[in-house]
Amino acid sequence: MSINVGVIGVGMIGQDHVRRLTHVLSGARVAAVTDVDLDRARAVARDLPGAVLHPTGAALVADPGVDAVVVTSWGPTHEEYVLACVAAGKQVFCEKPLAPTRVACERIVDAETAAGRRLVMVGFMRRYDAQYRAMKEIVAGGGIGLPLLMHAAHRNPSVPDFFTSDMIINDSAVHDIDVARWMFDEEVAAVTVLKPRTSRKAKAGFHDPLLVLLETVSGVLVDVEASVNAGFAYDIRGEVVCEDGTVALSESAGAVVKRAGTYSGRVPADWQERFVRAFDAELQCWVDAVAADRSTGPSAWDGYAATVVCETGLAALRSGAREPVVLRERPDLYGSAA
Amino acid sequence: MSINVGVIGVGMIGQDHVRRLTHVLSGARVAAVTDVDLDRARAVARDLPGAVLHPTGAALVADPGVDAVVVTSWGPTHEEYVLACVAAGKQVFCEKPLAPTRVACERIVDAETAAGRRLVMVGFMRRYDAQYRAMKEIVAGGGIGLPLLMHAAHRNPSVPDFFTSDMIINDSAVHDIDVARWMFDEEVAAVTVLKPRTSRKAKAGFHDPLLVLLETVSGVLVDVEASVNAGFAYDIRGEVVCEDGTVALSESAGAVVKRAGTYSGRVPADWQERFVRAFDAELQCWVDAVAADRSTGPSAWDGYAATVVCETGLAALRSGAREPVVLRERPDLYGSAA
Amino acid sequence: MSINVGVIGVGMIGQDHVRRLTHVLSGARVAAVTDVDLDRARAVARDLPGAVLHPTGAALVADPGVDAVVVTSWGPTHEEYVLACVAAGKQVFCEKPLAPTRVACERIVDAETAAGRRLVMVGFMRRYDAQYRAMKEIVAGGGIGLPLLMHAAHRNPSVPDFFTSDMIINDSAVHDIDVARWMFDEEVAAVTVLKPRTSRKAKAGFHDPLLVLLETVSGVLVDVEASVNAGFAYDIRGEVVCEDGTVALSESAGAVVKRAGTYSGRVPADWQERFVRAFDAELQCWVDAVAADRSTGPSAWDGYAATVVCETGLAALRSGAREPVVLRERPDLYGSAA
Amino acid sequence: MSINVGVIGVGMIGQDHVRRLTHVLSGARVAAVTDVDLDRARAVARDLPGAVLHPTGAALVADPGVDAVVVTSWGPTHEEYVLACVAAGKQVFCEKPLAPTRVACERIVDAETAAGRRLVMVGFMRRYDAQYRAMKEIVAGGGIGLPLLMHAAHRNPSVPDFFTSDMIINDSAVHDIDVARWMFDEEVAAVTVLKPRTSRKAKAGFHDPLLVLLETVSGVLVDVEASVNAGFAYDIRGEVVCEDGTVALSESAGAVVKRAGTYSGRVPADWQERFVRAFDAELQCWVDAVAADRSTGPSAWDGYAATVVCETGLAALRSGAREPVVLRERPDLYGSAA
Structure with a gap:
């Protein structure tokens, strides 16, 4: 019954969310990871039983074993991955910023509006x-x-x-x-x-x-x-x-x-230290919404x-x-x- | 990889621990429940996919599908269930009191000492x-x-x-x-x-x-x-x-x-409200210890x-x-x- | 040894300073009062044994029985009384504002500078x-x-x-x-x-x-x-x-x-309620300085x-x-x- | 109109009350002092214009120039001075303890009761x-x-x-x-x-x-x-x-x-630091009561x-x-x- 989550970008905040999904929260497991630094992604995957390593974010989003996606890559890459999730109809939790420019954000808003349903949550914890x-x-x-x-x-x-x-x-x-x-x-x-x-x-x-x-x-x-x-x-x-x-x-x-x-x-x-509980509550809220096929949280x-x-x-x-x-x-x- | 937990006693605190194990913590699922009021236990089990209803605490402890036990029944019954767990070599989290009398507690201490390893954690959150x-x-x-x-x-x-x-x-x-x-x-x-x-x-x-x-x-x-x-x-x-x-x-x-x-x-x-985080941390600590085959927390x-x-x-x-x-x-x- | 203080203006704040000088502080007595409303001044003087009622601020400043002056009249009148004190070489405690306009304040600064010594303290408590x-x-x-x-x-x-x-x-x-x-x-x-x-x-x-x-x-x-x-x-x-x-x-x-x-x-x-102690300390500080023939506090x-x-x-x-x-x-x- | 206060005992607390009566409070002056150490009393008196030095507490109490008495001598001597004040019909502020023994206190209570009016205030600040x-x-x-x-x-x-x-x-x-x-x-x-x-x-x-x-x-x-x-x-x-x-x-x-x-x-x-304001308020309250010929404060x-x-x-x-x-x-x- 657990949600299978794919994580794109496993730097500091990405690894923290992997830890959170694996050891703190209820109802989700990390099923796939990728990173611009594949060695880093491989090292993270090694500690996650059953997790798949993907060569690219696109491949991860496309993986049928991934129910929903966490985007914690470098800001300028957010747009690509979020758009891919919207195209695939998969819910995506994107760390702030949604995208670093006005026009990039507009393309996401346009895509989601065209899709006719909210799929994007932004990490304003x-x-x-x-x-x-x-x-x-x-x-x-x-x-x-x-x-x-x-x-x-x-x-x-x-x-x-x-x-x-x-x-x-x-x-x-x-x-x-x-x-x-x-x-x-x-x-x-x-x-x-x-x-x-x-x-x-x-x-x-x-x-x-x-x-x-x-x-x-x-x-x-x-x-x-x-x-x-x-x-x-x-x-x-x-x-x-x-x-x-x-x-x-x-x-x-x-x-x-x-x-x-x-x-x-x-x-x-x-x-x-200040916001650890807020991060936990935020991501649990997203996991629960994904499990219930609802949208939640700060929008695109x-x-x-x-x-x-x-x-x-x-x-x-x-x-x-x-x-x-x-x-x-x-x-x-x-x-x-x- | 989740620990399968059996819960004996699903009154207020028992149900709260069931909720905690199911929706808040990581690494455990409730695999079995029982209660002196079997109808109540049945109602709780109904909401837990895959959970088994046992007619007695003894049956629950004996269930090979149960890795570890949470005892949240009426205080005077704690001794019986904790002793059964010790006899079965299963880790047990027992809400306070361990037992309501000095002699009952001594029998538990004797049993655990005879077993030669700590299996009991008491819920001093x-x-x-x-x-x-x-x-x-x-x-x-x-x-x-x-x-x-x-x-x-x-x-x-x-x-x-x-x-x-x-x-x-x-x-x-x-x-x-x-x-x-x-x-x-x-x-x-x-x-x-x-x-x-x-x-x-x-x-x-x-x-x-x-x-x-x-x-x-x-x-x-x-x-x-x-x-x-x-x-x-x-x-x-x-x-x-x-x-x-x-x-x-x-x-x-x-x-x-x-x-x-x-x-x-x-x-x-x-x-x-005051201690919700402490309860979460306490039981997560126990789940982690059970998963690692270690003992932890307040002892018998x-x-x-x-x-x-x-x-x-x-x-x-x-x-x-x-x-x-x-x-x-x-x-x-x-x-x-x- | 007490300082004989003349008070010009006995509205709310003036009466409060009269009370303070008479019943709270040490080393001063109110020796003379005046007010634009002479009836009000008369009523205040009546409760002050030995206090003289003056028809004008100028008369009060000129009174040889007045050692130093407290100005608590309406803001636009401050300049006249403060200048009179400076001219008479008497120390003066003037409630804020020193004067309501830049030019009026400049005339006071000029007069005091010409006098070659500080005589004016402003009530920034x-x-x-x-x-x-x-x-x-x-x-x-x-x-x-x-x-x-x-x-x-x-x-x-x-x-x-x-x-x-x-x-x-x-x-x-x-x-x-x-x-x-x-x-x-x-x-x-x-x-x-x-x-x-x-x-x-x-x-x-x-x-x-x-x-x-x-x-x-x-x-x-x-x-x-x-x-x-x-x-x-x-x-x-x-x-x-x-x-x-x-x-x-x-x-x-x-x-x-x-x-x-x-x-x-x-x-x-x-x-x-918030600043009663500050008012006491401020005016006591002024009384002590007058007694010691020193200047103190916020200047012109x-x-x-x-x-x-x-x-x-x-x-x-x-x-x-x-x-x-x-x-x-x-x-x-x-x-x-x- | 100031109350003339005599102070018996000018050690640390006595000198502090002298300072308070002289420089902080309103309506009183120290008119006489004495101490078991007459040199100390003489040094204190030297700084108090018009203050009389008495060789004994009894002489101080008897001085017609003394309206009321502050007793800040060594505890075991309080009884003697307080009783003298009661006998003389003069109000007395006595630092705690009123007296160090039950029987000494009873003698004071008896004397005051016999006098038929409260004359004693004890320094519970x-x-x-x-x-x-x-x-x-x-x-x-x-x-x-x-x-x-x-x-x-x-x-x-x-x-x-x-x-x-x-x-x-x-x-x-x-x-x-x-x-x-x-x-x-x-x-x-x-x-x-x-x-x-x-x-x-x-x-x-x-x-x-x-x-x-x-x-x-x-x-x-x-x-x-x-x-x-x-x-x-x-x-x-x-x-x-x-x-x-x-x-x-x-x-x-x-x-x-x-x-x-x-x-x-x-x-x-x-x-x-903690109680300076309380000491001020306490002694001002006593001075005001003496001036009004009322009794006040903690009683014998x-x-x-x-x-x-x-x-x-x-x-x-x-x-x-x-x-x-x-x-x-x-x-x-x-x-x-x-």
Whole structure:
């Protein structure tokens, strides 16, 4: 009864999802893997009893023994594999970004719309985090009035050498962009990016931290402090300010130590520690939906909109001005809310 | 490759473990069930593809299609099923109590010792809670000196009608008794039970709350406020006081709301909300150990010691005096620490 | 040995300072009062043994029985009374604003500079709040690196009918403007004001809340959520983000109640509750300085700079653009830091 | 209009009250001082313009220039000075203990009762702490039901060499004893003292920490962890458990720093830092009452009852048993509540 999942791309996040599907979640097994580095894929397959090694993503998607696909390859290759899944009528879980460009995302949205059913889920895992869900529930419940502002901070302790300046928006702030769309069930209408004093720890040529300002269609203003050299921890903050009150993410629970004149608690060390439960819940949700032949989760439209807001954010970073976000019309397939 | 698990007793906690094994955890399936109420067992089996219904626990244990057994039946029946598993050389996860009497526990310890290998794990799930684990790590790390006291509170919002007065110790405080043994790696040497003013919500004849005082062999004093009509929430508190500092469980993380002059956060509603992750981790740990033919977790000795401390606690409740805890000698099978 | 203080203006804040000087602080007595409403002044004087009623501020300043003056009259009248004090060589504590216009403030700075000594202290009481002082000490200590951003929120539960739209900046955000200058020991270089969705509770024609963005000379970016209809409480937030860590104001300490599924603490009801200790400390500090013939506290320059930033903020609110802050050269009398 | 206060005993706490009366509070001046060490008294008097040096406490009390007296001499001398004040009809603020023995306290109670009016206030300053007051208000409000238990901890970082073993109860836990009587408006009926494992930092012969158990007349059980070598900070904890909820002292507010993987806040370093505001409020309250010819604050009866509970606690420490507290009948002068 288990879903047979094929995994395309077994780098760090791909291997983490393989581990999750194999050792943590219920109802799925990894039946096939591939990677641009076939030796790496072979090594991963060796530890997975019964898993098939495929030479290409296309071959994996075509494998009749693969019920559904997880795409965790390099961003620019997502489009090809997602389109292949849509063509094959197989459900696909694609790590963010859906695709790195607006036009690539549009081709996926077009293909899925033509197929007439949702097959694509994008990996915006914060929607599965218990704290963010509690916030959304409280905001949506209306007990503290309509939302007016949101304050957010995304603080990475550090980033690897391959991390480029654009990735502060495309890779870090993109999560807050998706949170804003999801929290308020509406699109982002404009983006401004401000450059505070740069940290001495920023790489040459980086503006780090940034303050990214998002305006939603109804006028909710979201400020996101995005920093990728915060150093001290992986610190994710959020507070929604409504007409009659506010709701904020709390500090992480855990043991509180009193020693040497202070009380102190832990701030997560990295995104795995902070969001491990959200990743588990996200992928379990997808497995359950695949098993039930339903669609679920952030859609291709969500992936498209996030990519467009990121593109607009990069334009705003360069222009120094407020840049309007221009989206195509939303196909009926994706309903009416964000 | 999945472990085939047989479940004896499918009441509330049994059904919860069936759900966990089937829909949450990885590496196990429920292959057989039974219950004193066969209709209930039949209804549960009906939803489990391929699961066999057995007329008795003995038949279930004997089933060659059952690799390992979960015992979630009524406490007084635990001994019979655990002994059958030990006799059959099958690993068994037994919900607490291991058995309700000292002598029943001793028979299990004797049987397991005779078998020469650990087959029994007892369901003290707090040992798998992230916060308790962080506390123990900090205490064991020695950075705040040797432990001197522990303050604990176990506040149940309410209890069902069948809950008896003795269960405040046997069913609620037993968790704190196990935590004390595990946290400090030593046995409890004496118990005193004090009776504060009784809540108006206590059932007739109940002393509720109680203050249970445990002394460990090395002199650590543990005070446990045990209340089963706290009403407002399921509130579990703990603070270990050491020579150079303290470590405490934090309040639950979650969304913090500001409204109407206050900030506020949630206290868990019940034990499922508070400990769901610990139950998941506990049973996954057992499944992994069974698959690897290893033993793990709280042992039959831990179950025995907890039952003896509870018995002593009930004696102390009746006598009003400090009662020493008398344990038999610890078999080598169980190592030297608590 | 007590300082004889004359108070000009005995409305709400003036009466509060009279009470403070008379019943809370040490080393001062109110020796003279006046007010534009002489009946009100007479009523206040009646309760102050030995206090003289003066028909005008000028007469009060000229009274040889008055050692030093507190100006708590209507903002537009501050200039006249402060200049009179400077001319008379008497120390003066002037509630903010020093004066409502740039030119009026310049005349005070000119007069004081000509006098060759500091006689004016401006009532920016947050500099005397224990939490803000602890923040500044940590930032200045350098242990968490150089400051990069500051996030702030100034949430008034509500405001009286006479409160005008400009006062969100002139009366509320002005405190955060002074905090920014003081926290980072440098001037504000530019202001931008953004308009989030307006609260249903805002008066007609108000943009409320606002997001006020301040850039300091060195590039620290300060975002201030300024809201005067927050409703739920008087909520003052602040977090300074530095290169190696952050420092934030904590929630108010007090009793924490657990009831009905939540834990909760109090958020202050109004500015008196939040800052009563800061007002006490501020005025005691002034009394002590007067007694010792020293000057202390926020200077006329600080009052001037805050007024200029507010004026620039109002221009930015109207233009929708980033507006540079233009200050005259800083006289030596005021040292080199903000 | 200032009250002229005479201070008997100008050691550490006496000098602190002199400073408070002179530089912090309103409405009083120190008009006379004395001390067993006259050179010390002379040095203190030298800094107080117009203050008279008296050779003895008796002379100070008799001085017609002294309106009211603060007794901050060595505990065993309190009785003499307090009785002299009562005889002279002068109000007296006496630091705790009122007197170190039951019989000495009784003589004071008898004298005051004979005088027919309250003249004595005892320095239990926690009753003036904002957090404790908020707790009492919530408990007394009844919104969380009747009180059942209280958990408290009194952790001194360290104590001076002259600190004796008995002082853990007489000098530290005495504050919690007074809090218990005041919080629940009733007397303590019995005391038990338990000895956890002793800290390596305890002086030879000390049992430190202790767990002091107080039972009130209505059955509220109060457990007090009393430690005088906690090392890490001055940490005062308290939680009242009621039928429908709990109320606890929060951690101290202040700046919260995030750095190196943790968030942390300050725990007070010593009793001055923790209770400075309470001392100010307490003594201002007394000054105001003296000025108004009213009595206020903890009474001689409160001082007597605290001393009797401490005596009983020392007996319980020695006996290892529960010891009943025996109080004489309460004179009408002291009303009916604790």
